[in-house]
Amino acid sequence: MMKKVILITAVMMMCNMASAQFRRGPQAEPPPEGFKPASTNTFISQYPAVNAETRQAMFKVLAPHAQIVQVDLAGKKYDMTKDEKGFWTCISDPQVVGFHYYAIRIDSVAVMDRGTEAFFGSNWESSGIEIPEGPEGDYYRFNKEIPHGQIRSVDYWSEVNGMERPVNVYVPAEYEQRPDKKYPVLYLVHGWGEDENGWSVQGHMANIMDGLIAAGRAVPMIVVMPSGDIKTNADVREASGNITDIYIKDLVPFIDKTFRTVTDREHRAMAGLSRGGFQTCLTVLNNMDKFAWMGTFSGFFMRSNEGIENAFNGAFKDADSFNKQMNLLFISTGTEERNPRESVEALKKHGIKNIIFHESQGTAHEWLTWRRALNDFAPRLFQ
Amino acid sequence: MMKKVILITAVMMMCNMASAQFRRGPQAEPPPEGFKPASTNTFISQYPAVNAETRQAMFKVLAPHAQIVQVDLAGKKYDMTKDEKGFWTCISDPQVVGFHYYAIRIDSVAVMDRGTEAFFGSNWESSGIEIPEGPEGDYYRFNKEIPHGQIRSVDYWSEVNGMERPVNVYVPAEYEQRPDKKYPVLYLVHGWGEDENGWSVQGHMANIMDGLIAAGRAVPMIVVMPSGDIKTNADVREASGNITDIYIKDLVPFIDKTFRTVTDREHRAMAGLSRGGFQTCLTVLNNMDKFAWMGTFSGFFMRSNEGIENAFNGAFKDADSFNKQMNLLFISTGTEERNPRESVEALKKHGIKNIIFHESQGTAHEWLTWRRALNDFAPRLFQ
Numbered sequence: 001m002m003k004k005v006i007l008i009t010a011v012m013m014m015c016n017m018a019s020a021q022f023r024r025g026p027q028a029e030p031p032p033e034g035f036k037p038a039s040t041n042t043f044i045s046q047y048p049a050v051n052a053e054t055r056q057a058m059f060k061v062l063a064p065h066a067q068i069v070q071v072d073l074a075g076k077k078y079d080m081t082k083d084e085k086g087f088w089t090c091i092s093d094p095q096v097v098g099f100h101y102y103a104i105r106i107d108s109v110a111v112m113d114r115g116t117e118a119f120f121g122s123n124w125e126s127s128g129i130e131i132p133e134g135p136e137g138d139y140y141r142f143n144k145e146i147p148h149g150q151i152r153s154v155d156y157w158s159e160v161n162g163m164e165r166p167v168n169v170y171v172p173a174e175y176e177q178r179p180d181k182k183y184p185v186l187y188l189v190h191g192w193g194e195d196e197n198g199w200s201v202q203g204h205m206a207n208i209m210d211g212l213i214a215a216g217r218a219v220p221m222i223v224v225m226p227s228g229d230i231k232t233n234a235d236v237r238e239a240s241g242n243i244t245d246i247y248i249k250d251l252v253p254f255i256d257k258t259f260r261t262v263t264d265r266e267h268r269a270m271a272g273l274s275r276g277g278f279q280t281c282l283t284v285l286n287n288m289d290k291f292a293w294m295g296t297f298s299g300f301f302m303r304s305n306e307g308i309e310n311a312f313n314g315a316f317k318d319a320d321s322f323n324k325q326m327n328l329l330f331i332s333t334g335t336e337e338r339n340p341r342e343s344v345e346a347l348k349k350h351g352i353k354n355i356i357f358h359e360s361q362g363t364a365h366e367w368l369t370w371r372r373a374l375n376d377f378a379p380r381l382f383q
Numbered sequence: 384m385m386k387k388v389i390l391i392t393a394v395m396m397m398c399n400m401a402s403a404q405f406r407r408g409p410q411a412e413p414p415p416e417g418f419k420p421a422s423t424n425t426f427i428s429q430y431p432a433v434n435a436e437t438r439q440a441m442f443k444v445l446a447p448h449a450q451i452v453q454v455d456l457a458g459k460k461y462d463m464t465k466d467e468k469g470f471w472t473c474i475s476d477p478q479v480v481g482f483h484y485y486a487i488r489i490d491s492v493a494v495m496d497r498g499t500e501a502f503f504g505s506n507w508e509s510s511g512i513e514i515p516e517g518p519e520g521d522y523y524r525f526n527k528e529i530p531h532g533q534i535r536s537v538d539y540w541s542e543v544n545g546m547e548r549p550v551n552v553y554v555p556a557e558y559e560q561r562p563d564k565k566y567p568v569l570y571l572v573h574g575w576g577e578d579e580n581g582w583s584v585q586g587h588m589a590n591i592m593d594g595l596i597a598a599g600r601a602v603p604m605i606v607v608m609p610s611g612d613i614k615t616n617a618d619v620r621e622a623s624g625n626i627t628d629i630y631i632k633d634l635v636p637f638i639d640k641t642f643r644t645v646t647d648r649e650h651r652a653m654a655g656l657s658r659g660g661f662q663t664c665l666t667v668l669n670n671m672d673k674f675a676w677m678g679t680f681s682g683f684f685m686r687s688n689e690g691i692e693n694a695f696n697g698a699f700k701d702a703d704s705f706n707k708q709m710n711l712l713f714i715s716t717g718t719e720e721r722n723p724r725e726s727v728e729a730l731k732k733h734g735i736k737n738i739i740f741h742e743s744q745g746t747a748h749e750w751l752t753w754r755r756a757l758n759d760f761a762p763r764l765f766q
Contacts (some may be wrong), residue, residue: 042503042506042507042508043506043612044506045507061492062492063490063491063492064491065450065451065490065491065492066489066490066491066492067448067490068448106449106489106490106492106494107446107448107449107450107489107490108446108447108448108449109444109445109446109448109449109489110497111489111494111495111497112494112495112497112501112508114493114494114495114507114508115507116508117503117508118495118501118503118508120425120500120501123425123426123427124425124428124497124498125425125495125497125499125500125501125508142538142547144540144547148537148538150535150536150537151535151536151537152533152534152535152536153533153534153535153536153551153583154531154533154534155525155531157527164525164527168536169533176641176642179562200536229426258559259559
């Protein structure tokens with residue numbers, strides 16, 4: 001009697017309840033020979049698909065009632081063509097290895113391709129695609145043979161900002177096993193329109209750091225990845241410099257209180273990409289009592305109306321003084337983007353030492369440039 | 384002479400380089416009186432906006448060339464109306480407090496509203512909106528007056544799955560300060576089509592646990608939030624039961640090796656929502672030597688062709704034996720969704736004890752139901 005009391009066809013019903021409004025229509029055909037789903041796809045998505053040999057990406061979008069559908073990738077718009085089921089398709093030119101943001105344009109509205117995970121860039125959640133290549137990726141892929149650090153997501157309270165702010169903190173694999181050891185800290189900032197997840201998700205920084213540390217090439221260190229933007233506070237956001245206040249007054253004390261850090265300037269570094277590189281200059285060069293190492297990846301700029309002597313409140317003016325304080329000024333770029341080589345040469349002529357200039361061959365303002373930069377930069381720190 | 388060598392108008396250029404392809408068109412007017420940008424928006428988005436008093440949401444989308452634009456929210460499609468600039472607008476019915484997934488439909492294609500952050504649900508990245516209300520939210524909002532735990536993102540290697548798998552691990556605030564202490568563990572699983580971030584992002588579980596622990600209501604514990612789905616491995620994904628193998632053979636040993644856990648069954652619990660609640664039943668009821676506490680939130684189902692005695696391989700058949708092993712069988716639901724009350728009564732009549740049945744008033748298959756469930760469930764564990 002009791003046996004039939006409980007009646008539900010179980011799992012499928014739960015699926016339907018949750019998903020009815022987002023149900024997909026007809027399923028697309030599997031990708032053609034040579035193309036595989038990108039590693040950046042959500043786990044049930046066949047598209048976009050990548051041809052590892054040609055480094056081309058194939059896109060497919062179901063939009064039976066749309067008039068024009070395009071893919072907007074790496075500065076080029078590709079017109080898609082529609083089949084009888086309502087799927088739109090195109091194949092891209094060969095892409096640089098690494099990660100690229102892209103958008104689908106449906107009747108001129110740029111939206112996410114719902115086949116990929118979301119990657120925060122340009123101030124909104126974007127589609128992304130990872131273009132694989134054999135040996136290049138070894139240093140940024142997950143390696144199951146070595147110990148792994150952890151990325152810790154925490155909120156800290158910012159008095160400057162008047163609200164909690166998110167930060168991701170990488171701790172090296174040995175951190176848990178050595179409760180008495182203190183570690184140096186690298187502050188590592190994302191680019192314009194990205195957030196605190198940029199380095200850990202798009203940049204694969206944990207894989208890079210795990211590999212460098214396991215190989216004995218980099219000192220075990222804590223890497224702090226804050227949000228370089230200022231949520232919901234438009235007044236403060238306008239003044240890019242104020243992010244420095246948040247870092248110096250709120251974030252650094254929080255990190256030193258919460259993690260086992262060495263707190264002197266010799267054990268604190270900062271680096272960033274693009275706008276984060278510029279924020280690094282603003283922050284470090286105005287607080288050299290707190291940092292002894294710095295890196296600016298595709299982000300070294302001086303204001304056009306200043307010379308070396310006046311740039312960054314005169315930080316470079318007295319070259320000897322700068323040289324005594326700064327153990328490393330790492331400046332990097334991709335060869336296919338604006339190149340700060342002249343600035344670097346000018347700084348050297350001015351007497352600034354300890355400069356490392358790193359060029360990523362064949363890459364532009366994109367994540368492969370920055371993965372390579374981090375891989376070259378991190379081993380130079382704290383030793 | 385040297386002074387003018389270095390010339391770039393700095394930050395704006397970097398912005399343009401990164402964002403040109405995703406540049407937005409005309410900006411929308413600020414929300415009307417009574418409406419404020421939702422807390423789930425990206426930090427520069429004015430829309431969607433929420434009226435806290437009426438609990439209505441206002442949406443706005445720029446799509447000058449689209450024919451039909453709709454909002455698909457909580458099972459209802461709202462037609463939007465277009466203004467002369469090409470912005471489409473609508474205002475929703477009053478919504479339940481808490482988090483809701485939604486989609487924008489542009490000429491019948493369901494896409495993300497690019498004004499919000501992305502929330503993984505229904506197997507893709509969705510828009511989401513948080514509806515605020517005063518006292519209700521106290522337990523799941525960030526409280527700057529209390530200590531905060533950390534959420535750690537790590538990958539572990541799964542032999543069962545043949546690849547690395549992501550897992551988020553919450554450790555309580557005191558974990559860092561007490562390196563000799565070991566902690567009990569709650570495994571906490573998301574719902575169908577969500578991922579390992581569901582509980583920490585949509586569920587605000589860290590705020591809930593921080594509050595319960597700070598108030599002395601819950602024992603400090605580690606909370607492990609795995610991905611309950613199986614990426615890129617369609618064969619395995621089909622068989623929902625196989626997730627149990629991943630948990631038991633790969634995940635639990637990894638957690639016990641990597642974190643300071645108490646490893647006996649009395650200090651290990653599992654719970655989940657919707658499909659995760661069903662996975663909890665499959666996992667715990669077939670491995671009672673490993674778990675002594677369990678919770679199933681909107682996810683308690685028995686197959687229709689089984690009775691109590693046969694359900695879950697006969698786990699309930701011998702009520703005395705079950706009662707001796709299981710300290711807590713927590714079953715919860717929202718009052719506005721399918722209610723397992725009859726099943727609970729049947730289990731009680733069959734002699735199953737230590738059942739707690741929790742009903743969330745006025746909520747359906749949605750996150751407020753599950754935030755409330757966790758808040759009621761966690762204090763009952765390990766004491």
